[in-house]
Amino acid sequence: xxDHVRTADGRxxxxxxxxxxxxxxxxLLHGMPGSRVGPRPRSMFLYQRGAQLISYDRPGYGGSDRxxxxxxxxxxxxxxxxxxxxxxxxxxxxxxxxxxxxxxACAALLPHRVxxxxxxVGLAPRDAEGLDWFAxxxxxxxxxxxxxxxxxxxxxxxxIPRSAAIxxxxxxxxxxxxxxLTDLDRLxxxxxxxxxxxxxxxxxxxRNSPYGWIDDVLALTGPWGFDPADIRVPVLLWHAAKxxxxxxxxxxxxxxxxxxxxxxxxxxxxxxxxxxxxPKVIDWLIEDVVVRPSGTTGPGAPHGGAW
Numbered sequence: 001x002x003d004h005v006r007t008a009d010g011r012x013x014x015x016x017x018x019x020x021x022x023x024x025x026x027x028l029l030h031g032m033p034g035s036r037v038g039p040r041p042r043s044m045f046l047y048q049r050g051a052q053l054i055s056y057d058r059p060g061y062g063g064s065d066r067x068x069x070x071x072x073x074x075x076x077x078x079x080x081x082x083x084x085x086x087x088x089x090x091x092x093x094x095x096x097x098x099x100x101x102x103x104x105a106c107a108a109l110l111p112h113r114v115x116x117x118x119x120x121v122g123l124a125p126r127d128a129e130g131l132d133w134f135a136x137x138x139x140x141x142x143x144x145x146x147x148x149x150x151x152x153x154x155x156x157x158x159x160i161p162r163s164a165a166i167x168x169x170x171x172x173x174x175x176x177x178x179x180x181l182t183d184l185d186r187l188x189x190x191x192x193x194x195x196x197x198x199x200x201x202x203x204x205x206x207r208n209s210p211y212g213w214i215d216d217v218l219a220l221t222g223p224w225g226f227d228p229a230d231i232r233v234p235v236l237l238w239h240a241a242k243x244x245x246x247x248x249x250x251x252x253x254x255x256x257x258x259x260x261x262x263x264x265x266x267x268x269x270x271x272x273x274x275x276x277x278x279p280k281v282i283d284w285l286i287e288d289v290v291v292r293p294s295g296t297t298g299p300g301a302p303h304g305g306a307w
Contacts, residue, residue, distance in 0.1 A: 004063070005056075005085045007078060014063030015056045015082055019046025024286040025091040027079055027106070028055045032098025032220075033163070033173075033213040035062040035204040039197050041279045051286055054091075056082055058102070061205045061212030070215055073225025075102040076109045083113065092285035094118040096274050097246060098216050101125075101224060104254075107233050108226045118236040118281045120274040121243055124250040125228070126221045136247035138180040149221040156214050163210035170202035182242050182270040189272055229257045236262050236284055238277055240269035 005013045016036040023046065030038040036055040046053055057064035058075070067074060083091055092115050095103030100122020107117035124131055126149060134142050148155040166173045174189055181189065189195060205212060235258050239251035248265055255263040266273060 005082050007081050009067075011059065011065040011067060012063070013056050013059075013065075013078055013082060015054065015085075017052060017054050017086075018043050019049075019051050019053045021052060023047075023050040023052040025052045025054060025083075025086070025088050026282055026285050027082075027091055027093040027103075028053050029075070029079075029093065029095035029099030029102045030055060030058070030061075030201070030205075031096050032216045033061065033166075033202060033205040034058075034098065035201055037062075037197075037204050038201040039194065039275050039278075041282065045279055046282075049283065049286065051282055053282075054082065054086065057205075058099075058212055058216065060209060060215050062207065064212070066209065066211045066215065068211075068215070070219055071222060071225040072101050072219050073105050073109065074219075075105050079106050080110065080113070089113065090115050092116045092118075094120065094278070094281055094285060095122065096120040096278070097122065097271070098220060100246075101220060104228055104231060104235070104258075105224065105226050107235055108228065108231045111232050114233050116234045116236070116285045117231070118238065118285055119251075119254070120238045120277060120281065121240055121246045121271050122237075122250065122254075123220055123246050124253045125224050127223070128250075128253050131249060131253045133250075135249060136244060138244040140176070140180065141245055144217065145221055148217045152218055155217065159214055159217075160210050163206050163213055166202060167206040170199040173202055174198065180244050181272070184268070185270045185272040188275060194275065228254055229259070231258045232260065234260050234262070236264065236281060238264045238274065238281055239266070240271060240273050241265055241267045242270040245271045 005015055028040055036057050059067035059070055090113055093103045093106045100119035103117050103119050107114050237251045237255055239248045241248050255261045
C-alpha cells in the first residue's frame, strides 16, 4: 500500500496505517487542526485487539492536497477512495472533535460500507434547530466560529499568520488553549508522551499550508451537506460534560436525532479526555465484526459490550 492515494479529481491524500494489517479496519478521522499522525492507541493495543487503524490527512493538511470550498460531506468520497485502494468492503469509522462530524457523514452516506460509527466530543450543525450553538463554548472558540460564519475572508486573514507561528512552535497552540482547560485536561496534555504526540500532530498538520484548518472551520460552520437524522448504522456519541470547546449540548442534540445513537457522557471529563476514551471506543466499533478469509468484513455474532 503506497502512502498516497489519488482521488478521481486528481488530488493526493496522504495515508497512514497502524495496527494489525489483517485486522478489522477502522478509519480514524483526526481533529482540528490535525493530521494522520495524531493521537491514537499504541500499535500493540491495536494488534492485541485485531484492529487495523487507517488515518489520512484531510485536504489541505499535512501531505494531502487542498480541496477549496469543501464541505463536511465531501469526506465521504475521500474515505471511499482510500477504502477502495485498500480493497476494503466494510469498515468502521471514528472521528474526534473536528473529525466527529466527518465520521457522521460517512455513517449517513455509506450505510452499505460502514459497520459502526463513533463521534467523540463533536459539534452539531451550525444551523441545528433549537440549539443555542455557542452556549457553554469558550470565548476564543465563539470568536473563531462566529467570525468564520459571518466574515470568512477576515477569519482566513487572521488564521494564516497565527498558523504560521504555530507551525514554527507547535507548543504555542497548547499554550493558547491552556486557559480554557480543566485540571484534568491540563494533566493529559502535560503528559510527556501525549504532549510529544500532539506537537508532532500540529506540526505535520500545518507544515505545507494553513488551509486544512481554514477549510475545516468553514466546513463545520457551513451547511454540512447531509442530515444526521438519515443515519441508520449504529452510532456511539461520546462526550465530556465539562467540554468548553464542543459543549455537551451538541451531543444531546445529535442523540435526539440519530435513530440508533448510543450516548455516553462522562460527567467529570473535558475535551481532551476523549483521547483516553478512544481505546474503549475502538473496542466497541469492532466487537461485532469479523474478518473473513477474503479480507472483507461483516457482522459477527452479537455478544454485548461495555457501552
